[in-house]
Amino acid sequence: MSTIGIEADDEVLAEVMRRMGTASTSDAVNLALADYVQWRSRTAVPQTPPRGAARDGSGDPTLH
Structure with a gap:
């Protein structure tokens, strides 16, 4: 499980x-x-x- 930080306006969160x-x-x-x-x-x-990219993305230069 991952933990992420989220910024939310108190009024929006209350709604x-x-x-x-x-x-x-x-x-x-x-x-x-x-x-x-x-x-x-x-x-x-x-x-x-x-x-030509491998399924794991290893052939995709945009992922490195």
Whole structure:
């Protein structure tokens, strides 16, 4: 599991917590991130690796 830092306006965070029905800041952030990941997975455009690139990206010079 990774820990990330997120800056959020207190009023916006309070509104998100109210809409999600939780009094926990971490629950609100986790729910919002889960919703975002689900949305992103539905809307993401598959990326084609550059010709000759290995599946792990080792052939892609933009990743190094």
